[in-house]
Amino acid sequence: MAVPTCKAELLAAIGTSFGKLLRDLERVPLSRVRETTLPGHVAVDSMSPADLVSYLIGWNSLVLKWLEQDDRGAAVDFPETGFKWTQLGPLAQKFYADYQGLDWANLIALLVSVNARLVDTVSARPEPELYGQTWYGKWTKGRMIQLNSSSPYANARGRLRKWLRARAPAA
Secondary structure, three states, X not given: OOOOOXXXXXXXXXXXXXXXXXXXXXXXXXXXXXXXXXXXXXXXXXXXXXXXXXXXXXXXXXXXXXXXXXXXXXXXXXXXXXXXXXXXXXXXXXXXHHOOOOOHHHHHHHHHHHHHHHHHHHHOOOHHHHHOOEEEOXXXXXXXXXXXXXXXXXXXXXXXXXXXXXXXXXX
């Protein structure tokens, strides 16, 4: 999918990549949701499908936090307070820990909920706010949202599909 350049394309990218991811998440056997055999977000790390969902919840929540802070006129602490862009591995670990107490059904429900909030938030913003000016470095708000929502959904789906194929019962 091409990089979105307007609100309609951004919403389509989020919707399409999220829908495909959700269908693949439904294929994960409940007995394996905590199995830490999925390549992690750090080269030497492994994670479970539940960790992957936690990671996505964490990033979507961060995007919403960024937008809420910006709406209030507060400085946005990218990527997260206490973390630098060079510390995304530890940030991923934080996300895994933040949601480890939730069972699979509640993780999926929370992911669906945070995605819906993100879609609603993007839908309510005018086009010029999303794509009319830079927001962080050289990136517009729309591009920052895409880099931290639809792109991670697509990446997660690729990881998950590979993991599911490798664990499929022999025919």
